[in-house]
Amino acid sequence: xxxVLIVDDERLTRELxxxxxxxxxxxxxxxxxxxxxxAVTAVLESPPAEGIDLVLLDMTMPDGHGLDVAxxxxxxxxxxxxxxxxxxxxxxxxxxxxxxxVAQYLLKPFTFATFRERLEQxxxxxxxxxxxxxxxxxxxxxALLRSLRPPASVDLPKGLSATTLDxxxxxxxxxxxxxxxxAAAALGMSRVAVRRxxxxxxxxxxxGRDSRxxxxxxxxxxxxxxx
Numbered sequence: 001x002x003x004v005l006i007v008d009d010e011r012l013t014r015e016l017x018x019x020x021x022x023x024x025x026x027x028x029x030x031x032x033x034x035x036x037x038x039a040v041t042a043v044l045e046s047p048p049a050e051g052i053d054l055v056l057l058d059m060t061m062p063d064g065h066g067l068d069v070a071x072x073x074x075x076x077x078x079x080x081x082x083x084x085x086x087x088x089x090x091x092x093x094x095x096x097x098x099x100x101x102v103a104q105y106l107l108k109p110f111t112f113a114t115f116r117e118r119l120e121q122x123x124x125x126x127x128x129x130x131x132x133x134x135x136x137x138x139x140x141x142x143a144l145l146r147s148l149r150p151p152a153s154v155d156l157p158k159g160l161s162a163t164t165l166d167x168x169x170x171x172x173x174x175x176x177x178x179x180x181x182x183a184a185a186a187l188g189m190s191r192v193a194v195r196r197x198x199x200x201x202x203x204x205x206x207x208g209r210d211s212r213x214x215x216x217x218x219x220x221x222x223x224x225x226x227x
Contacts, residue, residue: 008058036064059086070100168197177224
């Protein structure tokens with residue numbers, strides 16, 4: 001479970017972001033702050049049971065700037081991740097945020113779909129980091145960076161979703177080899193839909209196909225992640 005701190009000086013905005021987070025599996029809001037100083041204190045002094053993994057950080061607050069919050073966190077709690085959620089569009093602020101290791105920069109206003117996409121990208125990044133043991137290969141490093149900052153445009157066949165593609169790929173990587181029926185049952189999707197995603201991954205070279213024997217009738221195709 002990814003523990004989330006919401007930082008924004010507007011109460012209604014904090015409530016909205018909390019509602020958004022609560023709609024996402026794998027995330028839990030453990031604290032909310034209305035100012036910069038309170039945010040730094042929450043991160044640095046949170047009890048172990050409520051250790052903060054991710055800060056959703058506004059950039060403009062009455063008692064300080066979001067960049068200052070990020071600097072304090074980086075100086076004393078470097079393993080806490082930050083996603084900026086702000087109306088500030090100043091390119092220099094964006095540059096400084098990136099230099100401080102801000103994982104995403106989300107401009108207000110935005111829809112829930114956009115919010116969900118950014119947090120699911122971050123969630124995928126964390127999952128991929130935990131999958132990589134020891135020294136990472138160049139391909140694994142590239143995959144980590146792609147999961148956090150995917151290309152602006154992804155050429156997918158009509159009807160395929162990048163988010164669902166990531167879910168199918170994660171299922172095969174974690175539990176494969178899987179048949180289309182097994183993956184569909186695990187993901188709560190139709191077998192036909194899942195098979196389209198699996199075939200796309202196979203065409204990309206991300207998964208390999210093999211025939212599974214041992215049952216009456218035609219052999220079933222299974223898909224295994226190419227490590």
